[in-house]
Amino acid sequence: MLYCPPENRYDNMVYRRCGKTGLTLPAISLGLWHNFGGVDRYEDGRAIVRRAFSMGITHFDLANNYGPPPGSAEEAFGRMLRDDLAGYRDELIISTKAGYGMWPGPYGDGGSRKYLLASLDASLKRMGLDYVDVFYHHRPDPDTPVEESMRALDQAVRQGKALYVGISNYPAARARTALGMLREMGTPVVLHQPRYSMYDRHVEEGLLGVVQDEGIGCIVFSPLAQGLLTDRYLGGIPEGSRAAREHGALQPDAITDARRAQLRQLAEIASARGQSLAQMALAWVLRYPQVTSALIGASSVAQLEANVAALDQLDFSGEELSSIDALLAQD
Numbered sequence: 001m002l003y004c005p006p007e008n009r010y011d012n013m014v015y016r017r018c019g020k021t022g023l024t025l026p027a028i029s030l031g032l033w034h035n036f037g038g039v040d041r042y043e044d045g046r047a048i049v050r051r052a053f054s055m056g057i058t059h060f061d062l063a064n065n066y067g068p069p070p071g072s073a074e075e076a077f078g079r080m081l082r083d084d085l086a087g088y089r090d091e092l093i094i095s096t097k098a099g100y101g102m103w104p105g106p107y108g109d110g111g112s113r114k115y116l117l118a119s120l121d122a123s124l125k126r127m128g129l130d131y132v133d134v135f136y137h138h139r140p141d142p143d144t145p146v147e148e149s150m151r152a153l154d155q156a157v158r159q160g161k162a163l164y165v166g167i168s169n170y171p172a173a174r175a176r177t178a179l180g181m182l183r184e185m186g187t188p189v190v191l192h193q194p195r196y197s198m199y200d201r202h203v204e205e206g207l208l209g210v211v212q213d214e215g216i217g218c219i220v221f222s223p224l225a226q227g228l229l230t231d232r233y234l235g236g237i238p239e240g241s242r243a244a245r246e247h248g249a250l251q252p253d254a255i256t257d258a259r260r261a262q263l264r265q266l267a268e269i270a271s272a273r274g275q276s277l278a279q280m281a282l283a284w285v286l287r288y289p290q291v292t293s294a295l296i297g298a299s300s301v302a303q304l305e306a307n308v309a310a311l312d313q314l315d316f317s318g319e320e321l322s323s324i325d326a327l328l329a330q331d
């Protein structure tokens with residue numbers, strides 16, 4: 001059926017600026033790491049993407065290797081672009097990345113110029129695009145000089161195949177070096193993409209200061225710790241959940257009784273704020289002004305809608321933050 005997004009789709013979404021750049025992103029962005037691959041039902045993913053755009057989510061995050069199989073999420077998204085979003089390209093921020101293993105041999109992994117530029121071409125082909133909005137180096141590569149990877153990102157922009165660039169998973173010191181190089185070259189860098197959630201707070205120890213100093217944004221992935229920071233696992237491991245799936249990245253043994261007890265206590269704090277645990281976990285990562293967007297995954301439209309409702313209550317009292325810190329310190 002023809003997709004007609006509502007005209008008021010931008011009215012209720014919150015948009016935040018990537019540092020001091022000209023680019024704004026929705027406070028909640030949608031990632032296609034899981035649930036959009038060749039092993040998943042196209043129509044399920046399509047419904048999630050359509051609903052996201054209808055709610056003002058303008059940013060969709062991909063990578064060369066998302067699937068499984070690798071590349072299939074980009075192919076599915078390319079089909080969605082053709083089926084539903086063809087007339088809306090100028091309203092979309094589409095990102096992709098290269099950095100993890102993608103094809104056999106020495107040139108399909110890491111951070112070489114050879115790999116990054118070939119991979120971007122392949123991603124554009126799979127999605128049927130002339131350019132992406134953001135092209136990232138997906139992870140630091142200790143065997144390639146940072147300068148080579150950053151020059152490859154710069155080249156992608158000069159070729160007109162990316163409007164902006166970003167880095168992902170770079171620790172603070174290496175990020176500072178890489179961002180300094182991009183600044184020197186005049187490359188339009190807008191984002192760092194690190195993992196951040198109540199269960200992984202490493203960005204608080206330096207990285208948020210680096211993005212602030214460089215005037216760029218920060219989009220944080222797995223803010224729900226892949227579903228752990230929701231009610232998904234409180235009563236067991238449901239069939240079809242990420243922890244139950246063969247290719248799931250969430251290890252079932254991470255879900256212990258002690259973890260469940262802690263999650264229930266966090267859920268009580270959320271409930272007193274009028275939120276679900278998932279909604280509080282999203283508001284919590286967005287409490288730093290440096291965090292431009294929380295990059296979520298979803299396996300259903302209902303999850304997506306519930307998560308976007310987190311934006312109704314973003315403020316925290318000092319008491320709430322201390323109670324959360326105290327609970328997390330029990331680990």
Ligand SMILES: NC(=O)c1ccc[n+]([C@@H]2O[C@H](COP(=O)([O-])OP(=O)(O)OC[C@H]3O[C@@H](n4cnc5c(N)ncnc54)[C@H](OP(=O)(O)O)[C@@H]3O)[C@@H](O)[C@H]2O)c1
Pocket residue numbers: 030031032033034035061062138168169193220221222223224225226227228230231232240241242243278295296297298299300302303304306307
């Ligand atoms: N740069 C990188 O290295 C990197 C790494 C990882 C991810 N990412 C990006 O970040 C995106 C998000 O990562 P993520 O999927 O790990 O994020 P996440 O939001 O922490 O986890 C998403 C999963 O949590 C569950 N969930 C979501 N909302 C829920 C709700 N309201 N109630 C119950 N369960 C809920 C769903 O799992 P079920 O499937 O069990 O329903 C969903 O697939 C990825 O798609 C990708 O774009 C980037």
